[in-house]
Amino acid sequence: MTVEDGARPPEQTASTQATVTPPAAQRSTGLMHSGVGRNLGLVVALVLLCIVGVITAGHTFATGANVLTILRLAAVIGVVSIGMTFVITGGGIDLSVGAMVALASVWATTLATQQLASDLHWIFMVTTALVVGAACGLVNGLLIAYGKVVPFIATLAMLAAARGLAEIISDRKTQIITVNSFVDFFGGSLLGVPVLVWIFLLVAAAGWVLLNRTTFGRRTFAVGGNSEAARLAGIKVQRHTVALYVLAGLCCGIAAVMLMARTTTGSSTHGQLYELDAIAAVVIGGTLLSGGRGTIVGTVFGVLIFTTLNNVFTLNNLSISAQSVAKGAIIVIAVLLQQRLAARATSQ
Amino acid sequence: MSARTRTFATAAIAGLGVLALAACTSNTPKAEESDNAPAPQAVAAGKNDEPGQKVRIGFSAPAADHGWMGAITKATQAEAKKYSDVELIVAEGTNDVNLQISQVETFINQKVDAIVLLPFDGAALTPVATKAMEAGITVVNVDREFDSPFAARTTILGDNHGMGVSAGTYICQQLKDKKDAVVAEIAGIDSLPLTQDRSKGFKEALADCGLKVSNRVAAEFTVESGEKAAANLLQAAPKIDAIWNHDDDQGVGVMAAIKNSGRKEFFVVGGAGSANVMRDIKSGNSLLKATVIYPSTQGADGVRLARLLVQKKALGDLVEVEVPRTVQLYAPVVTKDNVDQYMPTAFES
Numbered sequence: 001m002t003v004e005d006g007a008r009p010p011e012q013t014a015s016t017q018a019t020v021t022p023p024a025a026q027r028s029t030g031l032m033h034s035g036v037g038r039n040l041g042l043v044v045a046l047v048l049l050c051i052v053g054v055i056t057a058g059h060t061f062a063t064g065a066n067v068l069t070i071l072r073l074a075a076v077i078g079v080v081s082i083g084m085t086f087v088i089t090g091g092g093i094d095l096s097v098g099a100m101v102a103l104a105s106v107w108a109t110t111l112a113t114q115q116l117a118s119d120l121h122w123i124f125m126v127t128t129a130l131v132v133g134a135a136c137g138l139v140n141g142l143l144i145a146y147g148k149v150v151p152f153i154a155t156l157a158m159l160a161a162a163r164g165l166a167e168i169i170s171d172r173k174t175q176i177i178t179v180n181s182f183v184d185f186f187g188g189s190l191l192g193v194p195v196l197v198w199i200f201l202l203v204a205a206a207g208w209v210l211l212n213r214t215t216f217g218r219r220t221f222a223v224g225g226n227s228e229a230a231r232l233a234g235i236k237v238q239r240h241t242v243a244l245y246v247l248a249g250l251c252c253g254i255a256a257v258m259l260m261a262r263t264t265t266g267s268s269t270h271g272q273l274y275e276l277d278a279i280a281a282v283v284i285g286g287t288l289l290s291g292g293r294g295t296i297v298g299t300v301f302g303v304l305i306f307t308t309l310n311n312v313f314t315l316n317n318l319s320i321s322a323q324s325v326a327k328g329a330i331i332v333i334a335v336l337l338q339q340r341l342a343a344r345a346t347s348q
Numbered sequence: 349m350s351a352r353t354r355t356f357a358t359a360a361i362a363g364l365g366v367l368a369l370a371a372c373t374s375n376t377p378k379a380e381e382s383d384n385a386p387a388p389q390a391v392a393a394g395k396n397d398e399p400g401q402k403v404r405i406g407f408s409a410p411a412a413d414h415g416w417m418g419a420i421t422k423a424t425q426a427e428a429k430k431y432s433d434v435e436l437i438v439a440e441g442t443n444d445v446n447l448q449i450s451q452v453e454t455f456i457n458q459k460v461d462a463i464v465l466l467p468f469d470g471a472a473l474t475p476v477a478t479k480a481m482e483a484g485i486t487v488v489n490v491d492r493e494f495d496s497p498f499a500a501r502t503t504i505l506g507d508n509h510g511m512g513v514s515a516g517t518y519i520c521q522q523l524k525d526k527k528d529a530v531v532a533e534i535a536g537i538d539s540l541p542l543t544q545d546r547s548k549g550f551k552e553a554l555a556d557c558g559l560k561v562s563n564r565v566a567a568e569f570t571v572e573s574g575e576k577a578a579a580n581l582l583q584a585a586p587k588i589d590a591i592w593n594h595d596d597d598q599g600v601g602v603m604a605a606i607k608n609s610g611r612k613e614f615f616v617v618g619g620a621g622s623a624n625v626m627r628d629i630k631s632g633n634s635l636l637k638a639t640v641i642y643p644s645t646q647g648a649d650g651v652r653l654a655r656l657l658v659q660k661k662a663l664g665d666l667v668e669v670e671v672p673r674t675v676q677l678y679a680p681v682v683t684k685d686n687v688d689q690y691m692p693t694a695f696e697s
Contacts, residue, residue: 072450073447174472263473314451315454317436
């Protein structure tokens with residue numbers, strides 16, 4: 001199949017998963033190296049950060065409790081970033097993720113929903129959040145695929161509208177969750193690992209399989225790489241685009257549930273600027289902003305680098321403004337490092 | 349300065365309170381300190397500013413996207429520097445509750461002695477603050493209240509309702525002989541409880557002298573929104589006697605709109621207490637005649653109280669030997685006569 005042959009990235013990211021590159025496939029050795037190289041840059045950056053953390057705040061940094069703190073923070077934005085990876089790989093962008101998180105959190109914590117949840121089961125709050133997220137994604141997708149609105153504009157409109165709607169529903173008040181079973185379940189731990197972190201792991205694993213091991217994933221690469229070629233290859237590009245945005249919306253619904261558990265509230269102010277955090281994590285991870293190439297593993301590393309960075313800053317009591325400067329610098333360094341390593345790997 | 353005089357004044361009281369203090373500190377987490385406590389505590393309670401046991405305090409607040417909020421963090425850091433026994437760990441200001449929660453979790457992991465927390469959203473930060481308290485960390489809640497009494501040892505609040513009352517009372521005093529005076533109000537973000545409290549207090553105080561709010565517009569605490577709201581207000585009301593503007597940051601825009609309109613028939617009362625506004629009041633040649641303070645020193649007070657709580661000292665000038673549960677700060681009116689008194693604690697916006 002032409003599409004499969006043309007879509008090299010799946011192979012690439014698949015090989016990075018295995019870490020050890022088998023020397024068998026001669027033809028694509030360079031590409032595989034570049035895949036390893038890209039993620040190697042991220043691993044180096046993360047390891048460097050951790051070394052800095054251990055040196056400057058070893059007694060607190062290298063503890064189980066601190067690692068869990070980093071992971072819990074990473075979990076919410078991580079799930080959003082997984083959805084974002086799909087959209088960006090498919091050649092789009094979603095600026096409305098933060099607003100969708102806010103709207104889903106507000107809708108899932110209205111008095112009516114909570115009443116239903118406490119009468120029957122908290123699963124109703126979860127379903128509400130997921131449905132709201134997916135529905136917003138559907139609107140985005142339809143506007144972009146069939147309305148021919150540029151993704152940037154369509155999701156910008158959703159950003160404004162969803163947060164506005166969240167403000168209307170909540171009357172800009174913070175809605176406190178009184179359904180204890182919900183908070184107990186999602187706030188708890190399983191085998192010593194917080195449920196939130198489990199959810200992140202599950203979503204990441206499912207995302208990896210979906211992107212690298214299914215037709216859906218191969219089509220995503222094809223649509224993002226060259227949508228016209230994908231159409232000629234027989235892919236229903238419009239339908240696929242809608243599915244990608246629904247997926248992103250669904251991830252926002254999941255993130256909303258996680259944020260609700262973490263804060264025991266739903267609020268129209270939740271998820272502020274998550275779009276930027278998510279896009280930054282995805283791009284640092286090695287997904288091409290122009291589409292056609294994407295990696296879930298890279299995104300997970302991108303998110304971890306950001307949150308570890310934050311943790312190291314907080315532990316070292318660095319000045320607030322210096323933190324922002326350093327953050328910007330590290331984004332650039334991480335990307336430059338990736339490019340150099342990738343280039344070296346290909347030239348060998 | 350007042351702190352020092354206060355400490356001398358309380359020396360005697362504290363001396364009497366020593367026994368009670370020793371008994372009362374049994375609920376504090378560190379047992380080994382209460383063993384040899386009585387003697388050092390007697391000294392400490394009398395002279396609160398003297399260096400004592402080292403205290404590590406974590407501080408977290410929302411992003412400094414507003415002059416007042418920026419001042420909170422600055423004042424807090426400045427206050428901590430005054431004490432050789434205080435180590436302040438400041439987390440990056442953020443409006444993302446997820447991140448702020450993780451900052452508090454980091455403080456817990458670092459085993460700080462106390463956390464001074466101005467939450468972006470009180471309700472959202474309640475679970476993690478409760479966790480910190482359970483871990484034996486003294487939590488001091490600043491400005492935006494948690495929704496559980498178990499989440500903080502002490503809460504420091506401003507007085508939004510009181511701001512309205514102070515502003516209304518001042519306007520009543522100035523307009524006492526004008527019964528048909530036109531009073532206008534430029535509020536902040538209307539859906540926030542703090543704005544509603546301010547407006548309620550204002551209305552009540554005006555009603556007390558037979559006045560009412562004739563025109564009311566709402567801005568959004570930003571310069572830009574203040575300009576827009578004031579321009580609309582000036583269009584709507586051809587003659588005004590007094591304006592109360594809730595917030596000095598948006599006030600920069602309000603004054604710009606007034607200047608553009610060329611109107612001079614009224615006086616303006618500000619809110620929050622920025623240094624800019626105080627300089628205008630002092631100069632006397634501005635329409636701004638007064639402002640009502642919403643103290644930007646709440647975080648700084650939080651550090652002081654956290655230090656006292658960890659060191660098990662009493663609050664000076666109170667007979668009570670424990671630091672109070674809630675401290676609500678006063679909203680005084682600043683005029684040309686008393687502006688010098690408040691200038692040092694004013695914030696630059």
